[in-house]
Amino acid sequence: MSAPDDQSAYWNSTGTTKTFGHPLNPAWTARIDRDAAVLDYGCGYGRLAGELAALGFTDVEGVDVAPELIARARAEQPGARFAVLADPPGLDRPDGGYDAAFLFAVLTCVPDDAAQRALVAELHRVLRPGALLHVSDYGLQPDERNRERYRRCEARYGRFGVFETSDGAVCRHHTRDWLDGLFAAFDPVDEREIPVVTMNGRPAVATQLLFARR
Ligand SMILES: C[S@@+](CC[C@H](N)C(=O)[O-])C[C@H]1O[C@@H](n2cnc3c(N)ncnc32)[C@H](O)[C@@H]1O
Secondary structure (H helix, E strand, C coil): CCCCCCCHHHHHCHHHHCCCCCCCCHHHHCCCCCCCEEEEECCCCCHHHHHHHHCCCCEEEEEECCHHHHHHHHHHCCCCEEEECCCCCCCCCCCCCEEEEEEECCHHHCCCHHHHHHHHHHHHHHEEEEEEEEEEEEECCCCHHHHHHHHHHHHHHCCCCEEECCCCCEEECECHHHHHHHCCCEEEEEEEEEEEECCCCCEEEEEEEEEEEC
C-alpha cells in the first residue's frame, strides 16, 4: 500500500488541536525584501505568516488544505491574507508570481513520493528565478521510538520513515538523499539542524534548508 496523499480530513479535525513550532531562521528571513510577495505554503493557523507580518513583511499569503485552520488564521492574523487550497497542490497564481516561499513542517504531512514531487514542482512554478525557498522538516530521527515505528510501517507504506501517529495521521521523516532529489531543481544556499518540539510535544531534530529557485 502506498502512503495517502490527502489527509485534509485529519488536518481539519484533530490537526486543529495542535501547536506548531518550527522557528524562522532570522538570518535567512533578513535576506527577503519587506515588500516581497511571500507565500507560506501549508500555513496552518497562520503562525509564521503572522510572525512575518510582525517583522514588517507587507505582502504575505498563507494557503492550506484545512478550512478550519484557515478560518483561525484569518481571525488571528490580520496582517496577512489566507486562502484554502481548493485543488492541492495547485496555486491560483501565475508563473513566477512569488518572491519567496516558506514550507514549514508540510512535507512530513505529505508522505507520498508523487504528491511531494507535485507540491515542490508547483512551488518551483510560482517562484520567480532567484526567489528563496525556506524549508523546515524532519530527517530520519535516530531514537528507538521513531526507528521502531519506521520499521513497523515500512512494509505497509513501502518506505522507511513513513509512520502512523496514535491519533490517525500518516507522517514521513526523510532520508537526506530523498530531500536532495526532491529539491534538485533549486540551488542549495544554506542549511542547519535545530532542536524542535513536535506537534505532539516530543523533542526532535528539524532540518532547515534554504534554496534559491534556479
Ligand atoms: C505541522 S502543520 C505546520 C503548519 C505551519 N506551516 C507552521 O509551521 O505553523 C502542517 C500543515 O500542513 C497542512 N497540509 C497538510 N497536507 C497539505 C497539503 N497537501 N497541501 C498543503 N497543506 C497541507 C496541514 O493542514 C497543516 O496546516
